[in-house]
Amino acid sequence: MTLLENNLYQEDIKRVGALDLSWDKLSGKTVLLSGATGLVGSFLIDVLNYRNKEFGSNTKIIALGRNKQRIYDRFGLSGDTELFKAIVQDVNDDLSEELLSETADFVLHLASNTHPLQYSTDPIGTIITNIIGLRNMLDFAADKKAERFVFASSVEIYGENKGDTERFEEGYLGYIDCNTLRAGYPESKRAGEALCQAYMKQKELDVVIPRLSRTYGPSMLKTDTKAISQFIKKGVDKEDIILKSEGNQLYSYSYVADAVTGLLYCLLYGENGEAYNIADPDSDITLKDMANVIADYVGTKVIFELPDATEAAGYSKATKAMLDSAKLKNLGWKAEYDMKKGLTRTIDVLRTLN
Numbered sequence: 001m002t003l004l005e006n007n008l009y010q011e012d013i014k015r016v017g018a019l020d021l022s023w024d025k026l027s028g029k030t031v032l033l034s035g036a037t038g039l040v041g042s043f044l045i046d047v048l049n050y051r052n053k054e055f056g057s058n059t060k061i062i063a064l065g066r067n068k069q070r071i072y073d074r075f076g077l078s079g080d081t082e083l084f085k086a087i088v089q090d091v092n093d094d095l096s097e098e099l100l101s102e103t104a105d106f107v108l109h110l111a112s113n114t115h116p117l118q119y120s121t122d123p124i125g126t127i128i129t130n131i132i133g134l135r136n137m138l139d140f141a142a143d144k145k146a147e148r149f150v151f152a153s154s155v156e157i158y159g160e161n162k163g164d165t166e167r168f169e170e171g172y173l174g175y176i177d178c179n180t181l182r183a184g185y186p187e188s189k190r191a192g193e194a195l196c197q198a199y200m201k202q203k204e205l206d207v208v209i210p211r212l213s214r215t216y217g218p219s220m221l222k223t224d225t226k227a228i229s230q231f232i233k234k235g236v237d238k239e240d241i242i243l244k245s246e247g248n249q250l251y252s253y254s255y256v257a258d259a260v261t262g263l264l265y266c267l268l269y270g271e272n273g274e275a276y277n278i279a280d281p282d283s284d285i286t287l288k289d290m291a292n293v294i295a296d297y298v299g300t301k302v303i304f305e306l307p308d309a310t311e312a313a314g315y316s317k318a319t320k321a322m323l324d325s326a327k328l329k330n331l332g333w334k335a336e337y338d339m340k341k342g343l344t345r346t347i348d349v350l351r352t353l354n
């Protein structure tokens with residue numbers, strides 16, 4: 001069974017697609033996304049495809065990725081359609097003539113290295129995508145007079161909690177040791193946000209910045225090395241979970257359907273130049289407790305083990321990173337899935353896949 005054939009996953013798509021949002025803003029428009037086959041981008045495209053099919057939204061989707069066939073396969077297509085076009089484009093390279101011949105009303109930069117192994121084995125690519133890749137997408141959006149640009153940022157821009165707050169509001173700035181390999185991801189996200197502000201000022205581009213918490217769900221990539229992804233894979237395979245720390249790290253998480261809903265609220269209702277945290281208190285959990293939720297659900301146990309040097313180099317040094325999402329909730333957003341519901345749902349879906 002493919003992901004799109006799974007009934008639970010289809011329920012998620014339909015629930016988001018049926019929300020009472022200002023979908024008319026996307027009707028007859030073109031939405032261009034980098035990171036089209038990633039965790040968040042692919043679910044968003046599934047929702048937009050559903051809206052086109054069931055509601056006649058007539059939203060054209062331009063999906064960027066490094067492999068055209070992988071894009072077609074992910075969305076159950078044999079090729080381009082009137083409302084879907086796949087373009088091979090590494091956003092860090094000069095934009096292709098094929099892409100430059102297109103136009104877009106909304107541009108979403110969702111491509112990014114987003115897991116620890118990439119941070120430690122491809123630190124240059126991690127930084128470049130959040131700066132050079134972002135610049136290329138910003139230039140495209142500015143040149144095409146896009147209505148809005150969305151830069152997917154991260155909880156990691158807040159750095160380490162200095163002990164002076166329980167949750168990070170959007171104006172908080174924690175400590176990051178910039179002279180380290182691991183700093184490449186959060187520092188480049190910080191620089192990326194500043195670059196967006198520069199394009200707002202200098203090129204009058206409308207920009208909004210969703211700051212995603214640690215996101216998971218059935219659309220996650222098999223190569224994802226985040227702790228939560230590794231735990232979920234162990235749950236799917238009914239194997240013991242290996243915890244490579246004491247597991248006291250306390251973080252905010254988001255099930256992918258909730259993350260995409262939050263992103264849509266930013267896209268459709270967010271104020272120009274503003275950043276919005278996407279998280280919910282019902283999905284705040286320690287690594288240890290998360291591992292136990294999964295192990296209890298599948299009937300296995302949690303084993304403690306030290307990480308190797310490569311793994312440790314990619315891990316976040318933050319021990320407490322919870323987001324305050326009051327600003328986004330004031331736009332009308334709310335989460336649908338708590339942590340246990342999201343984790344068990346993800347496992348139930350992934351168990352059915354080929």
